[in-house]
Amino acid sequence: MNKIRLLTIAVIVLVAANLYLLFMFKPGHGPGPGHGPREGGPKNIIIKKLHFNEQQIIAYEVLIEKHQTDIAEANNEVRQIKNELYRSLAFDSPQEENAALILSMSEAQENIERIHYNHFLDLKALCKDEQKADFDKLTLEIAELFSGPEKRRPR
16 A cells, blocks of 8 residues: 555545544534533433423522532531541551441431432422422432433433
């Protein structure tokens, strides 16, 4: 194969790859921001699936802000306990102290799950009677909606 033929093939492959990439990242196509199964994130999916009106959306946004604040505080507590636990490795702390820290961490993690659960109870309370069936369907998807992308099953 001569050099000109090789260069021609390389140029064709590069042009095809560029066209493919341009197509994939156009709005409405491929894996760019706002694309794919998340449909703008869990918040927008919930609003859409529950058919929230403007007042419900505003109330839901207030719930989200409170939820995020509560979760941040609870995550901070878990992080502090973990730091204390792992710092104890340097001091050969008694096993009883370490066990108490691990128990504290599990209680803090339990609190996080309680915060999440109560958030969805509050969300359910926002629903009108005609939206309750949609909420019940949504409960089957909640864990998947809020898992990271690496844990989400392909649809």
